[in-house]
Amino acid sequence: MSKETSIKMEEGSGSHESQFNLDGILSELGSFGKYQLLLLFLLAFRDSFLAMCNFNYVFTAAEVGYRCEVPECELSTTKFNDTWTSFALPNVSNTCYRMAPQYASNGNYTEQDERWLSIWSRNETCLPEHFSNRTMPCQKIVYEDYNSIVAEFDLGCEPWKRTLIGTVHSLGLVFSFIVSGLISDRYGRKVVIVVTPLVVGVAGLIKSFSVNYWMLLVLEFLEAALGYGNASLVLSLETVSQKRRVVFSCIVDILTSIGSAFFGLIAWKVPYWRHMIRAIYAPLLVVVFYIFLVDEGVRWLLAHNKKHEAVRVLNKVAKINKITLSQKAKAMLIKITEERNKSDEANQSSPPEQAHLLSVLRSRKMVMRVALIAASFFCATFVYNGTIINSTTIWGNKYLNFSALLLVAVPTRIVTAFTLMRFGRKAPICVAYSLCAAFFIASAFVPKSIWWASVLFYLVGNMCSSYGMFSMYVVAMEVFPTTSRNSLTNIANTVGRLGSVLAPQAPLLDQFMLGLPSILFGIVALGPAMLALLLPDTSKAVLPDDIADAEKLDEQPEEAQPVPSGTISEQEKERF
Template sequence: MTGNNFDEILCLIGGFGKYQKILYVWICLPQIFLAFHMLVSVFTGAVPPHLCRSTWPPEDNPASSNFSHLTTPDGPHELSCTVPLNHSSVLTLGDGHPAGSCQGGWEYSTNTFESTIVTEWDLVCDSASLNNMGSSIYMFGLLIGALMFGSLSDKYGRRNIILINLAIQAVFGVGAAFAPNFYVYIALRFVVGTTVSGVIMNAFVLGTEWTGPKQRMLAGIITDYFFGFGYILLAGVAYLIRDWRKLQLAISIPGFLFIFYIWVLPKSARWLMANDRNEEAWELIHKAAQMNGKPITKDLQMCRVYKTGEKTEVKRKYSCIDLVRTPRMRKQSLIVFYLWFVNVLVYYGLSLNVSDFGMNIYLTQMIFGLVEMPARTITLFTLNRSRKISQLAFLAVGGTACLLTIFIPSDMSVIKTVLAMIGKFGITASLSIIYVYSAELFPTVIRQNGIGIGSMCARIGGVLAPMMYLLKSISPLAPMVVCGLCPLLGSGLTLLLPETANKPLPDTIEHTEGADLSEVDGSVKSVDTSLKNTNAGGTGMD
């Protein structure tokens, strides 16, 4: 059975009735905890003000009372790594070791955090890059999870993969709270990252496969709102729990409650039919029809008789090579892949480094979470007017705001945070748009390949986002320069893409190569809703 034929069935049983609404409750609840796992490193990996304990003379070390001298808004307390060789200084290294090679251990301020992985394992100065590396390894887990669980879900079903990932996530998330050293902690977080990707991807697919064509775009945005709610809620949870191990436990233990999903989470009837498990599929379809208050009509019975016996027409197989084989397709594909990359690079570059803007870290986290709500909502209104201008404008807004932060003095932290917030607004909106825009730019025959490669580019951006802050060794302003210039370049490249709003979608590569989208023959379907809206959600996730 083809996707469009299943859409006919959904129209008969209710495209977004009680059955689907309950399903979306089950899909959206984990999104809150996925946001926790995605962004908890903002707090667990935070770098408090720190001083080297003087080894000579130890009784004269008043380090704990001198943290106020080390607060540097432009980075992770660079001054604390510049250890003078004057024995009379509180920062003196008694054995004459050079700056950054503290032999007596580090003393950390406990004004904001009781403990973080940085304070426990001394991930500062010479070891500071390990902290960024840990975040990148977690993001690499997201990439591996997308590749691994995407194919496994096609083979074993969306529901089974979601259940397995939720279980692994809870176990390894709790395990991370008891990690004996940094390397075990990173290994456990890597596994959590793979499961986050698996749950985000398959929960969204499961929901869209049960939802009617007209409601999929809005239904996809609903999951984004719950992710944003988790973003905001994390600030409150972290404010109440200042110890990193307890915080890690607090966000992980509730995952065991999802064991009841074994009984309430349905399978995908669309997937069952695609895998010739028609009887199971029709049992679920009848259950959904009854719950939605739709009687089993003759039309539905006829669908069962004729549709289940359909044979799929053998067609030419397309590969990722077709994305770059022809000139216009190659140009569009490379631009879209860059847009995926830059959106996620800047999104997580800002999200994971809220401590760099000089304001209270908890307040900044909450503000950055709140700004996601209007950013995702506004795209519902701008997308219908123009995909191209919407993408271009939000990238330009995000990039310009980030770039302007480099001209703001360090003592004007409020203005700096406001500009960063505007940058986050633009990038969040742009990230939501790229899902829809990509699905409309790629022809039907290679649309899934295009979205898949785009998602991989996005994950590469996620891997590089934490590492971007290592550029501070070159200049404290370098990360925000990157966050500003990369989106502006993307905004310029978007000018080279065609407009797709209210235009027929191309079915073949020939349609894309032979004419502008506005000139495609009218027989091309105006909306390939099933494929387009299956990818119209956000989360970040990806």
């Protein structure tokens, strides 16, 4: 590949030896050499366990069947389902009321009724005539199993506490994405890639020793607020050339989806929530060794005038991939190194990094772009997170359903890689979310007798949601400049995360109408389908390095060709 690319570049550059851009160098280095493959697996390992932790509450706070304890019928052993439950309990599942015994005064159990209870228990009989047609509140709750915090912290009659865990987690992510984006753009992608998993791992392990509900809730928020972020996606987009950035990012996401799908199996085989949490959080501590294994992104280094370090990384990639760079590429790297001191002096006189964010506020186009992407993320995260959380309530094995919803991302990413390159960005996103709406709404009206069709529609709808979610991230990364790419993306994503804050409450709608959550997901999915049409198509544009480049994306015609590998624009000449 390097030989063919080098020849092409030499032909394209002609006599202009200095006209050699970063995209051309990355093309020579290849996209799937040993260096990139190692980076793929390192990012996939990190992101797989982070994804498991990000959805830990799906199983730790899973809904559990419960009923009132009926001491008149609970004799030597307590069974969740018994023959007497049909007349001792209301004909409603998961209720905090029971049928009042005949001896109870006005449906209220009092201390003086202990004598009646004693006589009843000695008879060892529990008959329908022993109960009235009145109901009374539960004195104690019996759970179907005791694997989740719902049973351990007795949350059966307080369902809002169960869903509040997911909401608090999502609120923490709102804070996390702002902080991680600012840190990533200011101090580098590597800092976020290494530090956030360590924070999540430590906080999660401490969380597994929670002594009560409120301690767990606080740790859930701190874990989400101080960890996570999307630095991996940013680094993967910036590591390879323009023609390979979508494919490379899709492969990272495919490996991540395969890895995170094991969470369903782990939760199945290790159902007790404390043990399960330790099983998925402890591996994140290994990421500390990424300090020696992962390099900073070259685009970030060049954008921040760390040219000497950028040249070192590029030479390292060439050495590991056993690539011999062309003479023009070597000359360009030498020129960058020689201009290091001059660039450093210019960097000292330039405005600080915060000015990049302030300059966005002065750009109407960029503000509108942030608003559009934020609104799209709001709808996208509500639908995607809501469908994952709601997967445990649809027909079938909840563990296999959860894994299946994550594994559908594998064929989805393959389709994503081809369609985003072939048909641009806007049309595929619009079509994906339109289909998403159709399949989710259809799944809600399938008769119970053909439950498998409902599950199938739900899975296909989730595939479309996953497609749209990933594509929106790609578009967000491509429309913002390198100097503030992660910050602006995460600012938009932070506003959008309010959708994921509401998502954990969606399963509660089943109480009003079976399938109502799916209908709501379908309606909300129409939002990004329409908003995507207002964004610029960036499929054939190079990644913008500053605000001026980003603003010009709207001016590029749909069929604009990418900058040839061997030549660079006037702005790129000035930068180099």
